[in-house]
Amino acid sequence: MTAESLSRPTVVEVCAGAGGQSLGLHKAGFDHLLAVEIDVTAADTLRQNLGMPVVVGDVADPNVWNPADYADVALLAGGVPCPPFSAAGKQLGTSDERDLFAWAIEQIPIMRPKAIMLENVRGLASPRFAAYRQRILDRLDFFGYVGEWKLLHAADFGVPQLRPRFVLVAMPLEEMQFFHWPEPIAGARTTVGDALHPLMAADGWKFADEWRDMANDIGPTLVGGSKKHGGADLGPTRAKQAWAKLGVDGRGVADSRPGPDAPPPSVVQPRLSIEMAARIQGWVQEDNYVFSGRKTSQYRQIGNAFPPPVAKAIGDSIREALGHRGPIRTDLSAGIGTQDPVYRALSRSAQPLTLEELVAAFNEGSVAAVQQRLAALQRDFHLEVLDDNGTLKYRLGEFRGFTGQSDHWRHEAVAKFRSRVS
Template sequence: MGDLTFVDVCSGAGGLALGLEQAGFEPRLLLDDDELAVTTLRANRPQWNVLTSDLLDFDPSEHPVSYDVDLLAAGLPRVRSSATARRVDTGIEERLLEATVYLVHAIRPRAVLIENVPELVHADAHRRFRDFVHSELHHLGYALNWFVMNAVDFGVPQSRKHGVLVAVRQEWAEAFRPPVPTVTEPMTVGTALRPSMAARGWADADRWAAGADQPAPTLVGGSKNRGGADLGPSRAKQKWATMGVNAHTVGDRVPGPDFIWAPALGRDNMVKLTVEQAAVLQGFPVSWQISGLKTARYRQVGHATPPPVGNALGRAVAEALNSDPAPSGAG
């Protein structure tokens, strides 16, 4: 599946780009307006061409390397959903979605991948955007595929649903199939994090892991306008508490040999997850370095597309693009 190229916009910590790389795609250009995210990308992949730029200001004519690529990928900031109903709505997320679609006009990739909240696929609140995409891309010769996938079905130890649009040029559209799950049994938090919990000699790591016998709830990166990092809204915090995890904050390091784990006594006697552990729950390899201070690092992780999701999507797109194109006028 080699020799396929992509441009990735709003790249963040690189989860989607890493997954596409694992699927055999080569990045021509990545861009993000967050300097720490750009630092993260460059630290892990010095050979990648990474640009610090707001998507709304990006002019592909100034970066001709972005033309003639196989895939335009975008793991965009989440639009409002049921989980973010209280968030102040600035409209920036919708503008970024539209900017990605307009970018298709300029660079004409063979396929387009947009990943966002599951509501984008089916909710009435986002019907206007779906109609907009159809009107902009259908006449350019793209067939649209809207679907929802859960990261837990692809080996990620987290229940995290993604709304996905894959638009494929008509020549290859018939060959595209949405990814099918790669695992039959979900990975649990305990299985994923037991090695790190035991890394400093905490004697209760095995007992804790045995009780953390379910996938994590969806990690939420939060807004730059909020205070410190936490693991999500109230319902998620309650679920974390059943696993003996204090989800109201993010820890600096894993428990040491003297830590007394007694969840019945309250959150002060629960474990705290570190940024590195949150990254594991997002499916990042342990070698992936996240730049910045703790809260900024956690937000990069929480906003990321899990690399295994990007990998599965990349493989599905690659299979279509590597198929024999349909004759002109077919379909």
């Protein structure tokens, strides 16, 4: 390694995929000590393009890697699987074997990173997962870190699609007080037409200008699908309809760009090629990025990626904070952020609480609102309901999720369905 590379902050990335986050962090000045990825083809993409150390396998398998070997890394980052929280799925949370968010948090006392950055889908921001998020913040506080969640929109950073991403950043207070979320880049928003016009016109398609005028908005979220569901198309019916309004046939992915004899888009809408899908996701020509594998695998790698420009923007902000650069924040002294006051009340009480006590803790509302919170909470936590002389009381039990337990049911599920886990 060169002296220059040694002076750059280090990162270990879990669930790295094909490297959207990796590329963005490289552009922000980070160097990877290791990337961990379960998909063999995506891992090959990482090695071929970024030349960094990659291990292949279940990130929670101690035979794949040892987090303790990477103690004191500057950044622990990852794009842990989205399906457990996605509104497009069943939002199974801790009941989905792909849920690794809580596991990643438990690596903090082992690795002692200076910063953590984990991203996921907007669904994790929903009321369904309020207690889950609260537990994450409480665990971070226990480990001596201050955590914040933020919903960022990829279109604000020059990516021509909606793609909202829910991001967690955490650091010790000494560094977190210098952390500021990246602001939307002025004038960065670009349309699908403007982003893809050079590619649509590259092979002489004479209707490329006409198509650009049709594709005059940002696109819907690119859907990569999982190994359980989805293939090389642009997603469910609603997504395909949205793409059709932009002059794109979302029923499949093209093998090549439109040629000089291709009909006008008003007659036959073009499909996106792999190269175009990557451009929609935030890769640019200068990246010279090549995806390994067959077309379906390539498209899945792209569709499941974290857009590199968004990863770079957050990485830049983290580097500034680690260097104690910029203004000091004054809004972090109030303690742990509150995501779910019902969970907080139950987790802090040594005694079971009545519904009335939980309503008072919620401080917003009705019995029905608290009951909704309890119903959601019960999907990710054991919840005891006790009858005390006709009065129902509630006591919080154990977290149902996977945090690294050697006897957790997830191990059997991953071993049984290894080829379908992504």
